[in-house]
Amino acid sequence: MxxxxxxxxxxxxxxxxxxxxxxxxxxxxxxxxxxxxxxxxxxxxxxxxxxxxxxxTEEKIFVGAPASFSELLINFLLGFVFGYKIIGAFVTDDAFNDPQAFILSSKGSLAMGLLVGLVFGGLKWWEKQKQKLDKPEERVIRIxxxxxxxxxxxxxxxxxxxxxxxxxxxxxxxxxxxxxxxxxxxxxxxxxxxxxxxxxxxxxxxxxxxxxxxxxxxxxxxxxxxxxxxxxxxxxxxxxxxxxxxxxxxxxxxxxxxxxxxxxxxxxxxxxxxxxxxxxxxxxxxxxxxxxxxxxxxxxxxxxxxxxxxxxxxxxxxxxxxxxxxxxxxxxxxxxxxxxxxxxxxxxxxxxxxxxxxxxxxxxxxxxxxxxxxxxxxxxxxxx
Known part of the structure; x- marks a missing residue:
């Protein structure tokens, strides 16, 4: 097994x-x-x-707008969890001795969490900046x-x-x-x-x-x-x-x-x-x-x-x-x-x-x- x-x-x-x-x-x-x-x-x-x-079905979407605060916050939080737990496991003593216990515990790396969170938030900001229009517009798409x-x-x-x-x-x-x-x-x-x-x-x-x-x-x-x-x-x-x-x-x-x-x-x-x-x-x-x-x-x-x-x-x-x-x-x-x-x-x-x-x-x-x-x-x- x-x-x-x-x-x-x-x-x-x-x-x-x-x-x-x-x-x-x-x-x-x-x-x-x-x-x-x-x-x-x-x-x-x-x-x-x-x-x-x-x-x-038809749905209206808003395109060309910069990244909103909520989008940046969500991506930061996702990155923080990933960095705190997954990457943090590599820098936390004994994390791999009992991975399940580590994941369910409060242990992790705060530094890695903040770093990866900022990277995730920055990537979302950069993605939205590339799609930004001078005048954001509403479009109808078929789903x-x-x-x-x-x-x-x-x-x-x-x-x-x-x-x-x-x-x-x-x-x-x-x-x-x-x-x-x-x-x-x-x-x-x-x-x-x-x-x-x-x-x-x-x-x-x-x-x-x-x-x-x-x-x-x-x-x-x-x-x-x-x-x-x-x-x-x-x-x-x-x-x-x-x-x-x-x-x-x-x-x-x-x-x-x-x-x-x-x-x-x-x-x-x-x-x-x-x-x-x-x-x-x-x-x-x-x-x-x-x-x-x-x-x-x-x-x-x-x-x-x-x-x-x-x-x-x-x-x-x-x-x-x-x-x-x-x-x-x-x-x-x-x-x-x-x-x-x-x-x-x-x-x-x-x-x-x-x-x-x-x-x-x-x-x-x-x-x-x-x-x-x-x-x-x-x-x-x-x-x-």
Whole structure:
């Protein structure tokens, strides 16, 4: 396992770069997932635009004015945080011994913060000076849905993270009640469906406000979200973030199957779970004994395949809303069955003792079926 990119570069390339200890492997792959998903969503929105399914909105912008105080202040603050924490880590003693603790602490370099803040503010001033006109003017520009992909990604990231934290703490209320502040600011402890629900609501509200057809947007988002989930799971597998399966000591069903594909120890996992590894020194020196099902790996394979299914049917399903319905069904089925071998908190007081994800996935399956059946009646005027 590679808790951060420092260990990945050290193992793969034999290079030791202390600064890479600040780059958490899970966060790196999640960020990469957002970038690639944004590209996929842009392709789909442009395709639907060419079909005449989207229209533009007009917005007024003011050009040629010098940098405002608020613009300079925002850029200074962004630069200050970057200099204080990221660059400051290189000049602060012991920052790399526990990067997460350092980032969450008040430690940093005030000098680096002020210096980089001034540089960021100066760059914004210089950029505006180059665009400055003798007489600033108001212009009307056309904005298409694919021009707002950056906004969609921002909303998905912010509200997705908040929703994932809230749903995780609701699912693990006993742990949250013992240390609420630690649970809220911790980098671990995220629930996918919480993020999906909250990010989905935020994006729908944003789309309606910007007069973007929500049902066509949902169809475009279907393959995008499946890909994002699959690629995001790479971070879970690489870092060993605790999102693994139950203990698996059963014999392999197929003799030629690699051991790590059937049962895995997650050595050097990022959360330090398991028993000490003999001869290992420093952080991240534990492994799971006995091994467990590598469920993140299973989900990577399954959801990449399901992404391919959705990508194929995006041009086959002609009724608006049906692709979104198919996504709900496929995602719900995949998650429902993987829950059977995942480590998760169960609701002991409910019949069959389901997990939070099982309840949500069943709801998604039912909603997806209804959407596919009723889409023609509900969205006939939005036919492709």
């Amino acid at each position: 590679y808790p951060n990119l420092y260990y990945a570069f050290k193992d793969i390339f034999g290079i030791e770069l202390e600064g890479l200890k600040l780059v958490n492997s899970f966060g790196f792959f999640v960020a990469l997932s957002f970038i690639l998903s944004a590209w996929i969503l842009t392709l789909e929105l442009k395709r639907k635009q060419n079909q005449g399914l989207f229209t533009f 298409w849905p694919h021009d707002r992909v950056g906004d969609f990604v921002l909303y998905a990231a912010v509200f997705g993270f908040l929703g994932a934290k809230v749903f995780h703490n609701l699912e693990n209320w006993n742990e949250f009640s013992k240390d609420p502040i630690g649970a809220l600011i911790s980098f671990s402890g995220l629930t996918f469906y919480g993020g999906l629900i909250c990010a989905g609501i935020a994006i729908v509200v944003f789309a309606r406000k910007r007069k973007i057809n929500v049902i066509h947007l949902a169809d475009a988002m279907a393959p995008t979200m499946m890909f994002a989930y699959a690629f995001g799971r790479v971070g879970c597998q690489v870092s060993g973030d605790g999102d693994w399966g139950i203990v698996n000591t059963n014999p392999k069903p197929i003799s030629w199957m690699p051991d790590w594909l059937w049962a895995y120890n997650y050595p050097h996992n990022v959360i330090g779970e398991g028993k000490p590894i003999a001869g290992c020194e420093g952080p991240y020196c534990n492994e799971l004994i006995p091994p467990v099902y590598p469920t993140p790996l299973y989900e990577i394979i399954a959801c990449m395949f399901l992404f391919g299914v959705l990508w194929y049917y995006r041009k086959k399903l002609k009724v608006a809303g049906q692709l979104a319905g198919l996504y709900l069904i496929l995602n719900g089925l995949e998650r429902f069955f993987i829950e059977k071998i995942r480590v998760n908190t169960k609701y002991e007081d409910l019949p069959f003792q389901p997990t939070q994800a099982e309840l949500i996935s069943l709801t998604m399956i039912i909603a997806g079926i209804i959407l596919m059946v009723k889409a023609k009646d509900w969205f006939a005027k939005y036919a492709k």
